[in-house]
Amino acid sequence: MxxxxxxxxxxxxxxxxxxxxxxxxxxxxxxxxxxxxxxxxxxxxxxxxxxxxxxxxxxxxxxxxxxxxxxxxxxxxxxxxxxxxxxxxxxxxxxxxxxxxxxxxxxxxxxxxxxxxxxxxxxxxxxxxxxxxxxxxxxxxxxxxxxxxxxxxxxxxxxxxxYRRAEQTLVNKVRRQTAETLRTIARAYDQGSIDKIPLHDQITNLAHLETQLADHGSGSPSAHLSAKLLRRLINSQLGLLAQLETCSVKHREGLAEALRESAQALTGSDVALVRETLAKTRKLMTDTTLEHEFRDFIDAIEDRIQFRESGTTAKSKTDFSVLLHRxxxxxxxxxxxxxxxxxxxxxxxxxxxxxxxxxxxxxxxxxxxxxxxxxxxxxxxxxxxxxxxxxxxxxxxxxxxxxxxxxxxxxxxxxxxxxxxxxxxxxxxxxxxxxxxxxxxxxxxxxxxxxxxxxxxxxxxxxxxxxxxxxxxxxxxxxxxxxxNIRSRQRHLLKALDRELEELEARRLTANQLKRYRARFYHRLLRLYQMADRLGFNDKLTAARYLIRVQQQLNRYK
Incomplete structure (x- = not known):
């Protein structure tokens, strides 16, 4: 039929x-x-x-x-x-x-x-x-x-x-994309640069996954928490890719291999192996330009693992901010x-x-x-x-x-x-x-x-x-x-980004305020990439420019 x-x-x-x-x-x-x-x-x-x-x-x-x-x-x-x-x-x-x-x-x-x-x-x-x-x-x-x-x-x-199983689809998609993000970073460390690496294609994929979170997080408090944790994981990957685009990387073969091992572990179901490979990668990531962002990424992964095992996380829900663009x-x-x-x-x-x-x-x-x-x-x-x-x-x-x-x-x-x-x-x-x-x-x-x-x-x-x-x-x-239309909504989004970038430059934020700003910036960037994917090449360039501007401003607080 x-x-x-x-x-x-x-x-x-x-x-x-x-x-x-x-x-x-x-x-x-x-x-x-x-x-x-x-x-x-x-x-x-x-x-x-x-x-x-x-x-x-x-x-x-x-x-x-x-x-x-x-x-x-x-x-x-x-x-x-x-x-x-x-x-x-x-x-x-x-x-x-x-x-x-x-x-x-x-x-x-x-x-x-x-x-x-x-x-x-x-x-x-x-x-x-x-x-x-x-x-x-x-x-x-x-x-x-x-x-x-x-x-x-x-x-x-x-x-x-x-069918209830239809709601598990997004979790599997995010897991596969997370592994692909690590492979992308591994390529950068393999060659010592980001030349010919499709970073912005990976960000576009993250942006499209983000659009599905509202549906995934419906029906129960557990589903809401699941969506919140997935959004944090997506944001942490955006942070990694944005930092990779903004700062230079050096050839590090051992780190590249560790990243590939972590990616392979994430595609499986062995939680112990995931933790082991990520801990190894984290040690090798010390003193690199991605150290801070990779620490946030591991924290996001750990929260997802704890949620899968117990339906909750060890940390307070207020410890991670996932503010959305309005x-x-x-x-x-x-x-x-x-x-x-x-x-x-x-x-x-x-x-x-x-x-x-x-x-x-x-x-x-x-x-x-x-x-x-x-x-x-x-x-x-x-x-x-x-x-x-x-x-x-x-x-x-x-x-x-x-x-x-x-x-x-x-x-x-x-x-x-x-x-x-x-x-x-x-x-x-x-x-x-x-x-x-x-x-x-x-x-x-x-x-x-x-x-x-x-x-x-x-x-x-x-x-x-x-x-x-x-x-x-x-x-x-x-x-x-x-x-x-989509063009007018893009203009509103760009004005909001410009306004907050000016605010960020004019004031000094506390650690909690910075978390809130970063979360809202990343959500707006993901929205910008969603729109750019539908509008055309020039708009993708605009999204890439704002990605660099945002990450450079956030890097001032390191």
């Missing part, structure tokens, strides 16, 4: 994931209806939003979605209660809250950022879909219960059909963009009274929060628009021609299931996967069943058009208001 799917452009892993998620979404839909919930489709939407290919990601994303929904629902109830029937006050209050969530999402990392986003647009669901203040509390409770139900079903189904400028620009666009829609809605604009505001709150942290949000909006347009067409078709022929809510929900089940296919195809998830979410968002249903052409088309217009509006805002 794998070869047959691959022949037609389908990815088997994504097909398996999509099919499993579609079945779970159908199950959530029926259970929510059986419990008498007013919006059973929200449970199915949650299943699509929460489901992940690994257990750790699934568990943590479910937790943050639940927490974000709880906070967002509570804030939505507060906003509507304070605003009463005043549309402008309600929309403005929502705009302020969503703006704060966007700002926080940009400064946070991993799934905590996702939770901040959920807190933003969950409040939008309550504020913008509540018909009257009297129906506010039931709507908020319904929203919360449907989401929690979807989370539970996604957890159960996902846990049963997700894009303050990007957070400010994203929040200003979100505030301006949502406030504009709010004023137009208040002035015209068009109820369809509530759906446009809802869509904009999602587009301007959920996708603001991606690499190129304007490009992403193109695929989102295609997926949502297809969803709107299918939704209106069912509303117009199929739902009027059935006479119960259960029958209406059963009509949705073929679409939900088939939706796993585009999710697994290389050409349709970018917009497939948006198709699933928006299709369910538009399909609100109720008894004594009758199709209203103007209402259905108006709501569908407003929802589809949201990604177009977001695309325009991402291009026109503080244009955001």
């Amino acid at each position: 794998k070869s047959w799917l691959a022949k037609y452009g389908f990815d088997y892993s994504r097909f398996r994931f999509g099919t499993r998620t579609a079945i779970a979404a159908c199950l959530a839909l029926i259970i929510a209806w059986a419990l008498g919930l007013e919006h059973p489709q929200w449970s199915a939407m949650t299943v699509w939003g929460v489901s992940q290919p690994t257990r750790g990601l699934l568990l943590e994303k479910a937790g943050y979605r639940s927490l974000g929904t709880l906070i967002g629902t509570t804030m939505g109830i507060v906003i509507v209660t304070l605003a009463g029937d005043n549309v402008l006050i309600a929309a403005t209050g929502l705009t302020v809250w969503v703006t704060l969530c966007v700002y926080g999402a940009h400064l946070l990392h991993g799934l905590i950022s996702y939770g901040a986003v959920l807190a933003g647009y969950s409040s939008s669901m309550v504020v913008l879909l509540s018909r009257t203040p009297d129906a506010l509390l039931p709507l908020g409770i319904d929203r919360l219960i449907t989401v929690l139900l979807g989370v539970m079903i996604a957890l159960v189904v996902g846990w049963l059909f997700t 894009d303050w400028r990007g957070a400010k620009q994203a929040s200003i963009r979100t505030f301006a666009v949502m406030l504009l829609i709010s004023f137009v809605w208040s002035y015209t009274g068009w109820f369809q604009l509530a759906y446009l505001l809802l869509g904009a709150s999602v587009m301007l929060t959920l996708f603001s942290t991606v690499e190129n949000p304007a490009k992403t909006m193109y695929y989102v628009f295609l997926g949502q347009t297809a969803a709107a067409i299918v939704a209106v078709t069912i509303q117009a021609f199929i739902w009027p022929q059935v006479d119960s809510v259960l029958a209406m929900l059963l009509c949705l299931m073929p679409v939900i089940l088939v939706a796993g296919l585009p999710l697994s195809h290389n050409k349709t996967s970018p917009g497939a998830m948006d198709f699933n979410i928006v299709f369910l968002l538009l399909m609100q069943p109720y008894t004594e249903y009758h199709f209203e052409t103007e209402v259905s088309l108006g709501i569908a058009s407003a929802v589809v217009a949201a990604p177009l509006l977001a695309m325009a805002s991402y291009k026109l208001v503080f244009p955001t």
Whole structure:
């Protein structure tokens, strides 16, 4: 089956994931209806939003979605209660809250950022879909219960059909890269120089491994500690390679051979041999330009070994700093963009009274929060628009021609299931996967069943058009208001590096402060190498220049 799917452009892993998620979404839909919930489709939407290919990601994303929904629902109830029937006050209050969530999402990392986003647009669901203040509390409770139900079903189904061993892959990759780093350093000592040694290719490999740490460190405190230790190990290798690039080395055949022995030991499972070879190499590394960095490297290796043996480390977690880069400028620009666009829609809605604009505001709150942290949000909006347009067409078709022929809510929900089940296919195809998830979410968002249903052409088309217009509006805002792409994010990163290099030159740091600066510098350098790998040769040269500048400044403290 794998070869047959691959022949037609389908990815088997994504097909398996999509099919499993579609079945779970159908199950959530029926259970929510059986419990008498007013919006059973929200449970199915949650299943699509929460489901992940690994257990750790699934568990943590479910937790943050639940927490974000709880906070967002509570804030939505507060906003509507304070605003009463005043549309402008309600929309403005929502705009302020969503703006704060966007700002926080940009400064946070991993799934905590996702939770901040959920807190933003969950409040939008309550504020913008509540018909009257009297129906506010039931709507908020319904929203919360449907989401929690979807989370539970996604957890159960996902846990049963997700392989735990998938989460071990990164550990093996880091181990192989660590051995390769030692072989690279051995080559330098073999020839007494770094000529024709691909140091920057090795740093790029480290940078790509670093991007996978957020997923690896999800699901439990142990996983978080594992990711933290892996990040420290990656940082220590970056320190070795940066020092090798910055300072000269002399031919030392014995040291080169010891490094190769250590590399070979790291690829095996004999912990005693790893410790023995590294201790031998450390003695030979004495009085070399890499002595300090190699000591940090051995400490990082020892912590990983202790973690593998006991699930913890002998040292306090605060002994090693793994501070991450925060894009303050990007957070400010994203929040200003979100505030301006949502406030504009709010004023137009208040002035015209068009109820369809509530759906446009809802869509904009999602587009301007959920996708603001991606690499190129304007490009992403193109695929989102295609997926949502297809969803709107299918939704209106069912509303117009199929739902009027059935006479119960259960029958209406059963009509949705073929679409939900088939939706796993585009999710697994290389050409349709970018917009497939948006198709699933928006299709369910538009399909609100109720008894004594009758199709209203103007209402259905108006709501569908407003929802589809949201990604177009977001695309325009991402291009026109503080244009955001990988190049702009690189500029923000370079400015942050310049600012901290100036700070480092102007002041004298304590040992603990230096650790914090070094950790943040190294994370920013890894981010810079990630971007350079996608941008081109000149940007790789820029990354190399900043690598040398940073390491030279850090060397002042030796």
